[in-house]
Amino acid sequence: MAPKLHKMDYSPPCRFVYLTAEALGIKLDYSEIDLKKLDQLDPAFLKLNPQHTIPTLEDDGKVIWDSHAISVYLFTKYAKDDSLYPKDLYKRAVVDQRFHFNSGTVFYLLRHIVRLMKYKGVKTISQELIDESIQAYEFLEKFLDGHQWIAGDQLTLADFCLLTSTTSLDVLVPINASKFPNVTAWIKRGQQLPYYHVNQKGLDDFRNVIKTLLA
Numbered sequence: 001m002a003p004k005l006h007k008m009d010y011s012p013p014c015r016f017v018y019l020t021a022e023a024l025g026i027k028l029d030y031s032e033i034d035l036k037k038l039d040q041l042d043p044a045f046l047k048l049n050p051q052h053t054i055p056t057l058e059d060d061g062k063v064i065w066d067s068h069a070i071s072v073y074l075f076t077k078y079a080k081d082d083s084l085y086p087k088d089l090y091k092r093a094v095v096d097q098r099f100h101f102n103s104g105t106v107f108y109l110l111r112h113i114v115r116l117m118k119y120k121g122v123k124t125i126s127q128e129l130i131d132e133s134i135q136a137y138e139f140l141e142k143f144l145d146g147h148q149w150i151a152g153d154q155l156t157l158a159d160f161c162l163l164t165s166t167t168s169l170d171v172l173v174p175i176n177a178s179k180f181p182n183v184t185a186w187i188k189r190g191q192q193l194p195y196y197h198v199n200q201k202g203l204d205d206f207r208n209v210i211k212t213l214l215a
């Protein structure tokens with residue numbers, strides 16, 4: 001039986017898992033968790049994941065959550081070679097560092113801003129959060145200096161997570177292309193991936209959610 005992913009398309013971490021599954025050529029089953037209807041707080045879902053976050057994966061009676069853990073699990077189970085998550089000790093450590101940068105900085109900022117809009121009715125992003133987002137872009141710009149991809153010269157799982165989060169943060173705090181040429185070129189490179197459309201659909205949904213929250 002195919003692993004089942006509890007998901008909603010506008011969620012960047014869910015889109016990270018979609019990109020991973022596409023790159024690995026695996027089919028997942030899907031179960032829709034509508035965050036607008038607070039489906040994640042349903043007792044049956046809380047039993048699976050007490051932290052009530054999506055994506056959450058069910059496979060062979062086991063439950064895994066956090067997009068980074070799910071992507072590494074799928075990679076370990078299905079990948080035919082190690083290119084997306086290199087076995088080389090140092091290269092893998094760089095990918096892991098980017099995962100933590102995503103969780104602790106880019107996705108953290110994104111989630112924080114969206115929650116202020118959703119639960120506190122905030123309509124304008126504070127200068128402090130704009131500055132922190134710009135600093136995150138500055139870090140990405142440096143990571144990409146002299147490299148095609150975010151963890152070096154080959155595409156890895158780190159590109160998938162940071163592409164979904166960065167293209168979403170860009171909706172809230174637009175990336176200035178002349179100030180961040182490496183980041184802009186990297187996003188364009190990502191858009192050329194044959195399966196990039198699985199990010200684009202949810203990103204369009206995300207843009208619409210933000211429009212509604214700001215209306």
Ligand SMILES: N[C@@H](CCC(=O)N[C@@H](CS)C(=O)NCC(=O)O)C(=O)O
Nearest residue numbers: 011012013052053054055066067068
């Ligand atoms: N670090 C987690 C973050 C997951 C996360 O925060 N997901 C959000 C949607 S983008 C969520 O499920 N929010 C609902 C909630 O926290 O109740 C991951 O990478 O999977």
